Each structure stands twice: as structure tokens, then as C-alpha cells.
Amino acid sequence: MCGTEKARVVKSSSSSAGLDHSETRENGTTLSSHSVINLDHGDPTMFEAYWQRMGDKCTVVIPGSQSLSYFSNMKNLCWFLEPELEESIKRVHHVVGNAVTKDHHVVVGTGSTQLFQAALYALSPSDALEPISVVCAIPYYSSYAAVTDFLRSGLYKWGGDAHAFDKDGAYIELITSPNNPDGNTRDAIVKRGGGKLVHDLAYYWPQFTPITKPADHDIMLFTVSKSTGHAGSRIGWALVKDKDVAKKMTKFIELNTIGVSKESQLRAAKVLGVIADSCQSCDTPDSDNVFEYGKLIMSERWNKLRDVVGQSDMFSLPEYAKEYCNFMGKFTESYPAFAWMKCNRNIEDCAELLRGQKIITRSGERFGADSKHVRVSMVSKDEEFNLFIERLLAIQETSNEYHI
Numbered sequence: 001m002c003g004t005e006k007a008r009v010v011k012s013s014s015s016s017a018g019l020d021h022s023e024t025r026e027n028g029t030t031l032s033s034h035s036v037i038n039l040d041h042g043d044p045t046m047f048e049a050y051w052q053r054m055g056d057k058c059t060v061v062i063p064g065s066q067s068l069s070y071f072s073n074m075k076n077l078c079w080f081l082e083p084e085l086e087e088s089i090k091r092v093h094h095v096v097g098n099a100v101t102k103d104h105h106v107v108v109g110t111g112s113t114q115l116f117q118a119a120l121y122a123l124s125p126s127d128a129l130e131p132i133s134v135v136c137a138i139p140y141y142s143s144y145a146a147v148t149d150f151l152r153s154g155l156y157k158w159g160g161d162a163h164a165f166d167k168d169g170a171y172i173e174l175i176t177s178p179n180n181p182d183g184n185t186r187d188a189i190v191k192r193g194g195g196k197l198v199h200d201l202a203y204y205w206p207q208f209t210p211i212t213k214p215a216d217h218d219i220m221l222f223t224v225s226k227s228t229g230h231a232g233s234r235i236g237w238a239l240v241k242d243k244d245v246a247k248k249m250t251k252f253i254e255l256n257t258i259g260v261s262k263e264s265q266l267r268a269a270k271v272l273g274v275i276a277d278s279c280q281s282c283d284t285p286d287s288d289n290v291f292e293y294g295k296l297i298m299s300e301r302w303n304k305l306r307d308v309v310g311q312s313d314m315f316s317l318p319e320y321a322k323e324y325c326n327f328m329g330k331f332t333e334s335y336p337a338f339a340w341m342k343c344n345r346n347i348e349d350c351a352e353l354l355r356g357q358k359i360i361t362r363s364g365e366r367f368g369a370d371s372k373h374v375r376v377s378m379v380s381k382d383e384e385f386n387l388f389i390e391r392l393l394a395i396q397e398t399s400n401e402y403h404i
């Protein structure tokens, strides 16, 4: 594969990377110094510029007569999975080298959010007297707790921090790697008999982290939301080793939404197929590869953020070790989709401090951590990110002046 053979250098694309805020404003943005910038959600609008550049490469035309049936392939365990999507998923994992698909069943879901719930249903014992505990090490992705307890299921319930879990018997542990919110690579924590593991690998893609080996776990969750930026298509997939677990997950989706939108599946199949082609073709310029492009933008943003944060001791950021990325063919750093930022000195509520400067972030408390931390989306549009950097700089300059 070309990607692993040559060290690829991508030039800054003028459409996105490296623009400063005044340039974007001249180009007719809607943001001003009064605008509130919302970096609470990990909405991947950063990728829009890339897909605009790709023009019609991923355009999908669906005639009115196509995809009327509920069914996609009755011979497949996941009967509503479009064969083109299954093929693209397998191909993209093969070329990126981030997951083993052999001996795994593919289950498609309406985002990996639906698959997460399908996995909880499939892994919960149906005859237990008490709901099974669902745990994850702090800081954990804030939706896990909310989604787990939303319907007050009798099958499962949120059990909180995996480090503090001390019950005997069965449990479900969620392992998010790289982790949302802090970007760290993770392994299971509890490691006891009766444990059932769900690996959420939404961010295990080369733009965010070095791909060190193909992941090979019992249940692995992926999504186009973070891999290609197509969050609006609501397509996720699970790679599931055990046939009965895959069947139960499929049953959950059958009862929940009777399958998954075929229009979305066909679009995702096209996008993932184009990406797999671009990784395999030696003729593809590096800037046309979504992972190279994504990594370039992410590295520029992280460098800017680290520069600004480094100007005082007011904020701090996690450090990540360089590792060999098999996809890039060289040692690379992690550039997570979120910055897990800590307020130092005597600032107790970091989200509040930033809100005062019209920057909306998500408080560390939502992730089971403390209010000195915030999670900041790094995958917004350029103009939002650049305004965030400007404001962060201003906060630091003011605080230095007044010795806050």
C-alpha cells in the first residue's frame, strides 16, 4: 500500500488549514467578536472543506424506484445491511489496518449510538434478578451514562467509573480508544471473570491517532461521524465476533427501527469506497486522502492550541507519546478530536470561565471528572476554531496583566 511505503508530506490547503481569522472574515463569514462559539459538541464540520474539494466524487443518485424494500440481503445475519456498505467497510479497514474484519459479523446501525444500545441489550443476561452494571473508566464519554439509564431498563444500569467498580459477577465495560474526552489509548480496567467488553473505536483513525495494530476485539464500534465527518448520515457499524451476540444486536435494531436507512447506507458505502480507493491508489495526491488531510488540519490546530496554552500556566493540556503509525509509515503524534483542557491556578469552573468569553465547552463533570476540566471540540469549522484561539489568547493576556 502506498500509504505505508512512503512518508507523505502534505502541503497546507489554502481552503482550510492555516487561514487566520481576519482572512476568513473577509471571505464573508457570519462570525463576529460578539458571536458565541459552540465547541460543546464534536460536530465534525471541519471535514466540509475537504468534501467540497472532492466535488462530485461521492455524489450518489438514487432513483425513485430503488431501495423500496425493508430488506437488503436475507442471507445475511444482518438482513438490512446493504452489501455495498459491508464491502466498503471491510475494504477500508483492510487498507487502513485499524481493525480485523475476518471472523467478525458486520452489523449496521443508525450511528454507533444505536449500536451501543444494541450491544447493551445483546450482552445483558435475560434471566438476571438485577440489571447488569455498565462501567467505563473516568473520564468517560458523557453520552454513555445518559443513554444507559435513559429508559430505566431492567436489563442494565449505569455503574459509573470502572476503577471504582467492586461488585462480583457479570458486568459490561466500555473501552473507548482513543478516549473521548481525553484522547488517551485505553485497555480494559476491571479485568474480572464475567466481564463483557465493548470497544468503542470511533476515533481509531489515522487523522487522530497512530494506527499501531489492527484491533481485534469481540465487539468493536465504528462510525462515519468521526472517520469521514458524515455525522448527518447517522451510519455506524459494529464488528462482532460471536454469532449469537450479532444476531441479538440485529434483533434490537429490528425492533427499534426495523433496519437502517438504505439511502444513508448507500451514501456511506460510496464515501468509504472512495476513501479506500484513494488509500490504495499511488496516483492520489496526499492532500486528496481524507486521513492525510484530516491529520494535517488536526496537527495545525493542535500546534496553534499548544502555542497559545504554552504562553502562561493558566491552562494545561495532556501530552501524547509518539508512536509508529502503520498507515502513515512513520512515527506520528496523536491529535485528538477533543482537547481535554485543565484550568490551573485557583479557577474552579473552567467551563464558566470560557462561557464568560462566549466559548461554550463541556464541563469535565459531565465526563465523571471535575469542573477544572473542559472538553473542547477540535473538529469545528476553521473560523470557529480560529476565533476560539483568539479568545483564549485574550483571556491569557488579560489574566497575566492582572495576575489572576
Ligand code: PMP
Pocket (backbone or CB within 6 Å): 042, 110, 111, 112, 113, 114, 141, 176, 180, 200, 202, 222, 223, 224, 225, 231, 234, 235, 236
Ligand atoms: N462513541 C464516541 C466515543 C463518540 O464520541 C461518539 C460521538 N460523539 C459516538 C460514539 C456516537 O457516534 P454516532 O454519531 O455514530 O452515533
